[in-house]
Amino acid sequence: MIVLQNTVLSDDLKDKFFVCNLEKCKGACCVEGDLGAPLDKDELPLLAEAYEYVKPFMSVEGIKAVEEQGLFVEDFEGDYSTPTIGDRECAYAIYDENLTLKCAIEQAYLEGIISWKKPISCHLYPIRITKYDGFEALNYDRWEICNPACSFGQELGVPVYKFLREPLVRKYGEEWFQELEELVAADQKLKPVV
Numbered sequence: 001m002i003v004l005q006n007t008v009l010s011d012d013l014k015d016k017f018f019v020c021n022l023e024k025c026k027g028a029c030c031v032e033g034d035l036g037a038p039l040d041k042d043e044l045p046l047l048a049e050a051y052e053y054v055k056p057f058m059s060v061e062g063i064k065a066v067e068e069q070g071l072f073v074e075d076f077e078g079d080y081s082t083p084t085i086g087d088r089e090c091a092y093a094i095y096d097e098n099l100t101l102k103c104a105i106e107q108a109y110l111e112g113i114i115s116w117k118k119p120i121s122c123h124l125y126p127i128r129i130t131k132y133d134g135f136e137a138l139n140y141d142r143w144e145i146c147n148p149a150c151s152f153g154q155e156l157g158v159p160v161y162k163f164l165r166e167p168l169v170r171k172y173g174e175e176w177f178q179e180l181e182e183l184v185a186a187d188q189k190l191k192p193v194v
Contacts, residue, residue: 002014002180002183002184002187004176004179004180004183005172005176005179006134006135006136007135007136007137007138007172007176008135008136008137008138009137009138009161009180010137010138010139010140012139012140012142012160013127013138013140013159013160013161014159014160014161014184014187015159016140016150016153016159016160017150017153017154017156017157017158017159017160018126018140018146018149018150018152018153018158018159018160018163018164019149019152019153019156019158019163020149020152020163021148021149021151021152023100035073035075035081035084036072036073036081036082036083036084036090036091037081037082037090037092037119037121037122038079038080038081038119038121039072039080039081039082039119039121040080040119040120040121041080043080043116043119043120044071044072044080046116047071047072047105047116047119048071049116050105050108050114050116051066051071053108053113053114054092054104054105054107054108054114055104056108057094057104057105057107057108058091058092058094058104059085059093059094059095059104061085061086061091062085062090062091062092062093062094062104063091064085065083065084065085065091066083066091068083069083069084069091070083071083082119089101090103092104092105094107103118103122105117105118105119106118117170120167120170120171123166123167123170124164124167124168124171125141126140126141126142126143126146126149126160127139127140127141127160127164127167127168128141140160159184161180161184165177168180
């Protein structure tokens with residue numbers, strides 16, 4: 001485990017490999033699961049502000065889901081997530097010409113219309129964050145739908161944390177990430193040669 005400022009990171013983030021392979025999985029993480037994408041409370045006003053700009057990129061079914069369920073849903077534990085279409089894909093998910101799921105929020109961002117890229121939970125996936133008093137635990141969420149990403153990452157030699165550099169910097173800052181790289185490098189030097 002890596003302890004860094006107010007975070008505790010699973011060793012899997014440095015020891016396991018991952019590079020999204022959308023050609024293989026077709027964005028399955030936007031469909032599979034019990035709920036929509038987890039949302040931080042501070043993202044709710046961002047979503048509300050962005051919605052009218054995101055809406056033109058959404059599917060008719062996604063817009064209908066938002067109209068029926070709201071911009072976000074709150075579960076029985078008080079956690080927030082995006083609404084879903086028929087308890088399946090995220091309401092903000094859209095299919096491209098190759099039937100690969102993409103994010104309508106991210107499409108609006110890429111077009112330069114909004115400044116919020118997408119929910120941090122989506123940007124950080126397969127890292128999942130659990131919040132505790134005084135610190136956050138970052139764990140690698142292993143899921144069979146991501147097996148192509150694991151194989152691709154292994155082939156390219158890219159550890160999870162390096163693949164997710166951009167969202168980790170977005171969440172914790174450049175200085176935090178540089179410190180993480182230093183801790184990982186120091187740990188690698190300590191490993192015995194077999």
